[in-house]
Amino acid sequence: MLDQRLVRQNPELVVEQLGRRGLKLDLTGLQLIAQQQRDLEEQLSNLQAEGNRVGKEVGQRISTGASPAGPEVKELRELGNRLKQQVAVLDEEEKSLSARLREQLLGLPNLPSALSPEGVSEADNIEVKRWGEPRIEMGLQEHGAIAERLGLLDTERSVRIAQSRFVTLLGQGARLERALISFMIDLHARKGYREVLPPILVNTASLTGSGQLPKFAEESFRCADDDLWLTPTAEVPLTALHRDEVIPAEQLPLRYVAFTPCFRREAGSYGRDTKGLIRLHQFHKVELYWFCHPQHSDAAHEQLTRDAESVLEALELPYRRIELCTGDLGFSAARTFDLEVWLAGAGTYREISSCSTCAEFQARRSAIRFKEGKGTQLLHTLNGSGLAIGRTMAALLEHGQQADGSVALPAALWSYFGAERLTAEA
């Protein structure tokens, strides 16, 4: 959420900055609401102050001997009643304005960071770096075919269990998924991330706090009888972990690593990536999350991204880092690096991690502040996948495929997986 003071006092700046995302906005209506709300609040507090004075005076008069039913007290009581009526009217107006203001503010995306490159679409994203040697050979298979051949997963039966875009992992496939989860969590925990296993059903306030609501309700699965949704990413429960808290500055940064299943409706992607592990309603992800001091958030963003990259490097998977242009940024993000892993069979780089700083956007929605000396300030939140498990498996299968049909795994996984390669099951 944007600062309503900024919208009130400098709407031109907001329009200009959101314009960098490709939005053409007219904020005059919103600014008017914000101003009216502010004015009303002032009138209201003046009236309330007067009412408080009257109330106190009645008490004083009575305690110094005036008759509670006497004329002077009666007069004050009538004055109090008149004030109360006026307050009631203003209060109602103020509440409805505040609600409208908040509703509209919640629908506005974050301002892009000054560091984010200008651009209108994916095509304007900037490749920052490449790591590793992509395998480019004729005849490499895509992961879906490899997985099927090795019996790692069953898509058809998953439709019976749930519906399309779900997958059931079997045998070595299930074991590899589990190995990857443990491997990634351990790797990050060694660097000082605190491991978290949060609820994966989250309430409306949590989804609003991280920015998925109110705008993206159609992307999440919702429970019919409760105020609960299936979380689309661990970013949601992790942001909510400290909602409405004031954290002492010396405790920052707080760094968490969480494994969760993630659930997304993938509305509007019919027909895309229908095979394999790339786009599913349920997928698994290890997520990195920082709560940090605003002064350190740019450095933290780089560190978080490096921590995500270190997983790919440990798994010996070639990747590139892309910096998103302003037009391609997600709703809550101020600046984002995507990591794209090389899919040797598909012959393409594919997003496997998205590392964003949200600056104070989520902190304001979630009321997460820190205390430094006197007074509190909003802190900054950052998140990044470290990594998406399914896509990691896909990359490993395609990268490690051998002429004999087996798949060689990187040494880092041997102890977790219990073998050095995947082979056809007897």
Next chain:
RNA sequence: GGAGAGGUGGCCGAGUGGUCGAAGGCGCAGCACUGGAAAUGCUGUAUAGGGGCAACUCUAUCGAGGGUUCGAAUCCCUCCCUCUCCGCCA
């Protein structure tokens, strides 16, 4: 699901209509004492939004919302949540 208890500041905990943003304690910070520390003493210590260069000041907040009243942490209503016991259950 049934029965009961309860939600007050960072924490514990008092407070059943009047000047209460709220006693006391703990914790924390500063100062004093000390060679240094412990102990002790003093002072300070919520959040949000306004106004003011500032000292400071106004408003709101005692789970949430509504009501009674000149005045509500305190009385009434509704809702939410937590805890205990029973049932069920991994």
